[in-house]
Amino acid sequence: MKSTCPICEKGTLQPKKVTYEVYGIKLGLFPAKVCSVCKEEWFNEETSRRIEAIEKKKGLFGLSKKTKISYSGNSLVIRIPEALVSFMGIKKEDEVLIHPEGKSKIAVELA
Ligand SMILES: [Zn+2]
Numbered sequence: 710m711k712s713t714c715p716i717c718e719k720g721t722l723q724p725k726k727v728t729y730e731v732y733g734i735k736l737g738l739f740p741a742k743v744c745s746v747c748k749e750e751w752f753n754e755e756t757s758r759r760i761e762a763i764e765k766k767k768g769l770f771g772l773s774k775k776t777k778i779s780y781s782g783n784s785l786v787i788r789i790p791e792a793l794v795s796f797m798g799i800k801k802e803d804e805v806l807i808h809p810e811g812k813s814k815i816a817v818e819l820a
Pocket of ligand 1: 714715716717718719720744745746747748749
């Protein structure tokens with residue numbers, strides 16, 4: 710059965726196996742419907758639940774959090790949420806490389 714993509718309204722949705730990735734970590738191949746034009750991917754409810762379970766098992770669930778920029782002396786400080794600290798294994802005094810990725814994203818690379 711063919712269905713039209715609800716996003717671009719041009720392509721048709723085709724069943725495919727796609728690699729699902731979160732924070733640059735591949736979770737595996739999952740069945741999805743992929744738009745032939747805009748490449749948008751849809752997972753059914755069962756697959757979404759499976760992906761969420763894997764994210765939780767690997768400690769990848771809920772690592773994206775809001776944090777505020779504050780002051781310390783003359784510098785601006787960004788607090789790293791606890792879940793991210795333990796996931797990344799970050800310790801005090803660790804050296805990192807910080808650089809912009811465009812105008813709306815800052816990358817922090819662990820050495
Ligand atoms: Zn589309």
